[in-house]
């Protein structure tokens with residue numbers, strides 16, 4: 001197999017606030033995007049990393065990466081879906097890839113065990129994604145009043161990386177109706193008619209979304225060092 005990681009880092013991080021996009025901020029002495037690249041590079045089954053970044057960010061990203069090697073950088077789009085599509089097309093143009101892991105740069109702490117589970121599941125499937133159970137009770141909101149409860153035993157929180165057979169996810173993206181939005185690639189794969197396998201995700205893989213997520217990540221890294 002030739003396996004490429006597609007790391008999407010072209011977002012603006014509007015919910016996190018701050019002066020620079022969240023994936024460029026430093027956590028535990030290292031830029032978030034550098035953490036993500038290191039985690040992917042450390043896995044022996046990942047052959048190359050391809051980055052998707054915003055317009056005009058290449059010099060900034062190269063500086064944050066230091067000497068880390070990536071196979072390519074592609075300019076993203078206004079939506080995450082568009083950014084992934086741009087990266088997939090760039091990888092397709094280079095050719096020779098069987099499997100792709102599509103990963104958010106905003107999830108810097110990726111355990112190798114999750115990648116192992118995903119790639120193992122891909123032996124019998126076209127796609128696999130990491131998920132976590134929902135711990136809290138769920139209810140519907142009815143304009144400020146509590147509506148019915150929602151059974152949570154068959155509900156899961158979806159993480160990345162999401163792994164796919166490369167040709168299949170490329171075809172699914174190319175076939176997607178661009179007027180519809182999709183928050184992740186598994187939805188696009190499913191919409192193309194393929195089942196996607198669920199594997200266990202990891203709490204440490206949570207996305208940095210809001211300002212407070214950075215303080216939590218900082219604290220977790222500090223406690224891991226002692």
Ligand code: CTP
Pocket residue numbers: 008009010011012013014015016023052076077078079080081083084103104105106107207208209
């Ligand atoms: N992303 C991207 N291109 C976009 C939007 C998002 O490459 N047009 C990437 C982000 O950089 C991030 C990942 O997709 O690594 C997950 O998206 P999200 O957490 O929503 O990041 P942002 O869109 O940057 O943040 P926000 O939605 O708060 O603005």
Ligand code: MG
Pocket residue numbers: 011080
């Ligand atoms: Mg977003």
